[in-house]
Amino acid sequence: MPELPEVEVSRRGLLPYLPGKAIVGAIVRTPRLRLEIPSGLDARLAGLRIDAISRRGKYLLFDCASGRGGGWLLLHLGMSGSLRLVPPGTPAQKHDHVDLLFDTTVLRLRDPRRFGVLLWHEGADVETHPALAALGIEPLADNFDGDWLYAATRGRRAPVKPLLMDHRLVVGIGNIYAAESLFRAGISPLRGCHRISPDRYRRLAESIRTTLEASIAAGGSSVRDYVHSDGGAGCFQLSCAVYGRQGEPCPRCARPVRAVRQAGRSTFYCPACQR
């Protein structure tokens, strides 16, 4: 479920509760996620304090670097991961793999498909961690714009959609927001990135930014619910224009939305509105 907006909404949902709190311990029920959770996490975390929670791409970064033996907790929610805050003693349900224990609350990670990742980085310089070092630009950063995209795609010929989803180039854009951003920009997902003008790249960068920001804002309206409930509220708050709508009328021209397969993923677009 999580692309950048969902991760950011989760982060904001935790901000009122966790920073400044001491970690009492950790319970790892299932060490085998996509990568193995480092052993001894409980001993390593106990006594550390979470000073801040940041985000890099789809990674949530818990800054526990201030104390002796401190470092950073890196969390990727994969395809099906979600976080919730529950009262201490709340029984774990199926797929509740990890608890971070605080004195008055528990941060619980649920991830049915176990494509998530939970890693520990010793020391303060988290950006050097291998999972983060090769990541591309943040699409909500000030220096991300059409000119940047245009320059970054010179010398490449791949279709634009798989490129948008390549986190070595731009982070955080998954299958849904790639499709929605391209629809808003009027660009075909099949178009080679070398055949898009600077003007159209500007429009695309703007579409990416506004799509992500609108989604965060929509999820943000129910941040508490997202983190505190056991439902998926916070996702899908914005209806999609083309994603998942194969055969349905395009919201702009009413011709049927088409589905194709690119790089092993479903792509939805309007062949009339997107060129």
Place this chain on the structure above:
DNA sequence: CGTTACCCCTGGAGGC
């Protein structure tokens, strides 16, 4: 470089 296939996992939907 770009594309494809396959891997990690579970669960839901739909066909029979």
Place this chain on the structure above:
DNA sequence: TGCCTCCAGGGGTAAC
């Protein structure tokens, strides 16, 4: 009711 196949919002690797 079961059993089968396909699909899913992520990402890594290897092969061609």
